Amino acid sequence: MAGVRELAVPFVAPGPSGVAVRDRLKHLSLRDEHVLRVVGAHQGALASQDLKARCADGPNYGADTWATRKRELTKESSSRIAGAITKATHDQWALARRCQAAHIRSLEAGIKVLRHRLSLPIGARGTKRSPGGYRSRGEWFHKSRRLKALEARHAAAVADWQAERVRVVRGGKRMLNTRHHLAEAGLTEGRWREWWEAERWFLAADGESGKRYGNETIRVTPDGQVSIKLPAPLAYLANAKHGRYTLTSTVAFAHRGVEWADRIEANWAVAYRIHHDTTRGRWYLTASWKRPTVPAIPLETALAQGVIGVDTNADHFAAYRLDPHGNPVGEPHRFVYDLTGTAHRRDAQLRHALTRLLHWAKQTGVAAIAIEDLDFGAEKTREKHGRRKRFRQLISGIPTGKFKARLVSMAAEHGLAIIAVDPAYTSMWGGQHWQKPLTTPRRRMSRHDAAGIAIGRRALGHPIRRRTAPPRAHQSDVHGYRTLQTDRRAPGREEPRPRIPGPRTRSVPPDTARTRATRTPKTVRDVRSEQEWVQDSLLLTE
Known part of the structure; x- marks a missing residue:
């Protein structure tokens, strides 16, 4: 791009x-x-x-x-x-x-x-x-x-x-x-x-x-x-x-x-x-x-059980769990905090939010948490945003420094690894590719939740977009789905999809032929319409 x-x-x-x-x-x-x-x-x-x-x-x-x-x-x-x-x-x-x-x-x-x-x-x-x-x-x-x-x-x-x-x-x-x-x-x-x-x-x-x-x-x-x-x-x-x-x-x-x-x-x-x-x-x-210096575990080992992607915001952490193949699992989680008041209160709010995040991570069974390697040093200048004081205050309120320092120290006590990823385009691409597909009548996906998915997929080494579309001439079942969500070495990745009985267009339910002969008719029909037509065996010669 x-x-x-x-x-x-x-x-x-x-x-x-x-x-x-x-x-x-x-x-x-x-x-x-x-x-x-x-x-x-x-x-x-x-x-x-x-x-x-x-x-x-x-x-x-x-x-x-x-x-x-x-x-x-x-x-x-x-x-x-x-x-x-x-x-x-x-x-x-x-x-x-x-x-x-x-x-x-x-x-x-x-x-x-x-x-x-x-x-x-x-x-x-x-x-x-x-x-x-x-x-x-x-x-x-x-x-x-x-x-x-x-x-x-x-x-x-x-x-x-x-x-x-x-x-x-x-x-x-x-x-x-x-x-x-x-x-x-x-x-x-x-x-x-x-x-x-x-x-x-x-x-x-x-x-x-x-x-x-x-x-x-x-x-x-x-x-x-x-x-x-x-x-x-x-x-x-x-x-x-x-x-x-x-x-x-x-x-x-x-x-x-x-x-x-x-x-x-x-x-x-x-x-x-x-x-x-x-x-x-x-x-x-x-x-x-x-403490004695402990070498960091390999990235592949930390991601073997999946990862939790965390999007850092001014008032909450948006977290989403992903499996090793990059697929979202379960529902999005939000850990709210309030950074108003004294420094001691802000520190306590941040510590309590991180505690809830780490406890949930241990319950899911993952071994790593992915976060953005944020640095808003150039974004907080008054010359860049001018009169947008509320936006500058919003950026300044995101606890990037304290968040990373506290998360690393607290995660070490729970046996969790912290993976830092590049923050570029995570919110934009996450909202573009994941916010609308995962929104349901019972699940409200925000742009921050979608950003958590993007962060987790980037840590796993997968592209943020959901799949690569096939060529226009091959957008059918000839070659199967061309998805990038499954690893190339995953067993059964290239196998054909299971055959579903029924017409090619899938417009008729697959069990129509089986249920039509067994169900009881609910309306009175002509007897002749229920009889099977058989050709007479008379000779057609003189």
Whole structure:
């Protein structure tokens, strides 16, 4: 087909590389909270200094500068704490570089669309794939000024990228900007200050295999007792031997508790992080560890029992089960969620919808779920869709990133494989070839349900269209049906169809000859019409 881009090959998404569990630190004493606040503020200040030094190094960063920074941090803390701070600094700097590259790509996409629309005549109509010209000269003038602004921002971002210069705020730029909008956020200056300081604390420690219980800085015993290795300047706060402080609270990980206990009893590495939720006034301890890398199962093995195609939408998942030959089985399923409200509520809604999806997948007996490898980075720009704010909000509301990350991690626990397919034309071709044929008086097929079928067929390696029509001269029973839904190696694929008695046109029921002699007539007929005509045997000669 002309204009159709080349499609990417489906692949099995790799499983999660690690896990994390969390439990609340209950019944902390006032002294416990005081020690946690002092230690977190002290180590947070060291982390801020180290991040500033790393950003100042820029392209001059190397092993020597890293060693110098770590030695300076060791004087104010310990060698293990200094190592954890420098590692966190490197991760944050690398994340800032990736965000910087994404920002440059977003600016380039906006500039490209603006230049295209400005080059068109005023009022020119757009196409399905590209927007048209602007509707008035005033709008054209304002967009030309925006183009200059974006080009200036793009030049500055490219200069920062080439100089390896990033701008990072510990705690987040959004939280920093909230300081200037306290009334809109519903916060007081004191509440914001408490929130800001808590987010900039550093109470984390990397695990070490071979050490006692897998961590020397933040140690958790099998019975749940938590102790912290204090920095050297704060050793006077210790209440245990070797400069350690033991909390009065204990933890018990309800989720993955057995796995966590096995790791610490074997002295395997476990990383810990202590976090303070200022909104609820609670303290939490998060434990995380890496999992051994498990090679992804082959694509053919994952699809041996069929697949479930899932179409991701702004308010629901549309799923349809397909057998190994690409035929839809059963009825479409929709898993609804609501992504309004706070971030915690949105996350819970998404998690509950995925749980229902995975439970249904296990009941059907399939071993794989097919999803689209979506990325709406270029589709959410205001320059492409202009005044279509609701459409941009709709695209932004589709949880592509969180959906893929959560689905992969949750599916691994159920023994299900995730297959990523190219999202091109799935909704269009699914609606064209599957929506109308599967619609019945008792089944209402939406375009999203048909897209789920298209996604599943693409994962199975079948074309999305239902069948390839034979030539016009052969549209009969001479050669049988030319279908692409059955694999070429399937037994009985080339066998003739069973012969049905009756006329060639199928206009008379096949059992007419058999039932006509046995049924009882319901109306009175002429006797002569029921007699069989037989020719007389008289000779016709003289």
